[in-house]
Amino acid sequence: MADKSNPRQGFKLEASVVERMDPKKIPVTQDEEKSEVSGQYRYNGWTQCPWCGHVGWTNGLSTDYYISVRCGRCGGYFSA
Numbered sequence: 001m002a003d004k005s006n007p008r009q010g011f012k013l014e015a016s017v018v019e020r021m022d023p024k025k026i027p028v029t030q031d032e033e034k035s036e037v038s039g040q041y042r043y044n045g046w047t048q049c050p051w052c053g054h055v056g057w058t059n060g061l062s063t064d065y066y067i068s069v070r071c072g073r074c075g076g077y078f079s080a
Contacts, residue, residue: 007046007055010069010078018077021068029056029072051076 029047047058049071056072058080066079 004046004055007048008058008061008080010047010050010080011066012050013068013077013079021077023070026068026070026077027058027060028070029054029058031056031072033057047078047080049074049076050078 029049033044042060042062044057044059045061046055047061047069048055051071052074054071054073058069060067061080068077069080070077
């Protein structure tokens with residue numbers, strides 16, 4: 001179980017970057033912890049939206065690079 005009190009901090013994405021992304025491939029934060037089968041270097045954990053401060057459960061985080069995420073509360077896009 002991941003620690004919700006120490007979430008991975010997100011970084012805001014510019015609108016020009018968001019326009020080029022496929023929304024179907026962007027994970028959305030959730031209010032509760034849910035497990036999914038992940039790849040070898042991927043994991044699930046809590047992330048914090050830089051737009052509204054919401055802490056949500058995010059699937060598919062990577063230890064090697066940041067991924068794009070959409071906040072489940074405000075809908076803002078960020079990297080985590």
